[in-house]
Amino acid sequence: MNNIHVEDAETLGRKGAIFIAGQILARPEGVIGLATGSTPVGVYRELARLYESGWLDFSRLITFNLDEYCGLSGSDENSYRRFMDEHLFDHVNIRKDNTHVPDGMAEDLQAECDRYERLIADAGGIDLQLLGIGHDGHIGFNEPGAHFPAGTHVAELTELTIEANTRFFDRSEQVPRRALTMGIGTIMKARRILLLASGSDKKEILQRALYGPITPEVPASVLQLHPDVTVISGV
Ligand code: GLP
Numbered sequence: 001m002n003n004i005h006v007e008d009a010e011t012l013g014r015k016g017a018i019f020i021a022g023q024i025l026a027r028p029e030g031v032i033g034l035a036t037g038s039t040p041v042g043v044y045r046e047l048a049r050l051y052e053s054g055w056l057d058f059s060r061l062i063t064f065n066l067d068e069y070c071g072l073s074g075s076d077e078n079s080y081r082r083f084m085d086e087h088l089f090d091h092v093n094i095r096k097d098n099t100h101v102p103d104g105m106a107e108d109l110q111a112e113c114d115r116y117e118r119l120i121a122d123a124g125g126i127d128l129q130l131l132g133i134g135h136d137g138h139i140g141f142n143e144p145g146a147h148f149p150a151g152t153h154v155a156e157l158t159e160l161t162i163e164a165n166t167r168f169f170d171r172s173e174q175v176p177r178r179a180l181t182m183g184i185g186t187i188m189k190a191r192r193i194l195l196l197a198s199g200s201d202k203k204e205i206l207q208r209a210l211y212g213p214i215t216p217e218v219p220a221s222v223l224q225l226h227p228d229v230t231v232i233s234g235v
Contacts, residue, residue, distance in 0.1 A: 001223075001224070001230075002230040003230075005234045006233070006234040009198055012198050012233075013043050013045060013046050015232055016040065017042075017043045017046030017050060020032065021055065023127060024056055024057075024058070027127055028059075028060050028061065030062070030128075031061075031063070031124060032062070032129075032130070033066060034130055035066050035130045035131055036083045036132075039198050044091075048088060051093065052091075057093065062123050063099045064101075065100065066139075066181060068080045068179060069178075070104045070109065070154065070177075070179055072104050072176060079101075102152065102181075103180075104179070113151065113152040114151075116180070117151050120182075125189055125190070125191065126189065128191070129192070129193050130194050133195065134205075136205070137209050137218035137219050140183075140187065141179040141181035142187075143155060143161065144218065144219060145216050145217075145219075146216060149183040149185070151182075151185055152180065153183055154180060157176070157177055162175045184216075184222055188225070192229075193223060194231075195229060195230070197233040205218070210224065
């Protein structure tokens with residue numbers, strides 16, 4: 001595991017973006033897995049800047065987002081599709097049909113999960129998966145539980161996650177209770193992983209995830225078993 005410590009949020013954004021830029025330069029037609037939440041926002045800002053400066057070309061890149069809330073359409077201001085458009089996709093020359101986010105409005109949610117898994121496999125798998133971490137150790141929306149979920153599935157959000165994500169909504173009742181998320185198996189199949197964690201409130205869970213027992217009670221602890229993980233943390 002490659003551990004990079006940073007002093008401030010700006011550096012986290014810069015180093016995260018440089019890491020991803022290296023992957024895009026090495027394989028411009030490659031596949032990148034993306035994450036939402038406040039942590040990657042600085043990374044996306046820097047990637048957009050690198051594009052504007054002419055250093056990066058997104059025209060052949062394929063992306064898959066980790067997750068999406070059930071019941072929110074892509075145009076809803078709280079949907080992860082809208083988040084990605086606003087923070088990255090609308091600022092670079094990526095083709096929208098090459099960007100994938102699970103459809104939280106699908107009538108048959110399980111069929112949508114199966115379709116999403118197939119799309120990732122058909123694209124040749126994920127070269128680099130970007131991850132944040134929740135306060136309970138969740139990655140994507142894989143919450144603590146009795147086992148590590150394998151594929152993309154419908155997840156019930158825990159009270160802690162609903163509470164943490166309430167800041168993006170007006171009221172906690174508006175936070176969807178379910179989401180579609182890549183499974184732990186989907187994430188572990190990515191060839192490389194970049195995990196970002198910022199803030200003193202993430203310090204303890206990050207320690208448990210990286211150095212504690214590997215257990216589905218701390219979903220991110222499974223990353224200890226992955227052969228190519230870089231962690232950028234601090235602040
Ligand atoms: C949400 C997302 C996760 C993200 C987490 C932490 O639950 N589904 O992918 O890692 O929030 O978000 P933040 O970076 O805002 O702390």
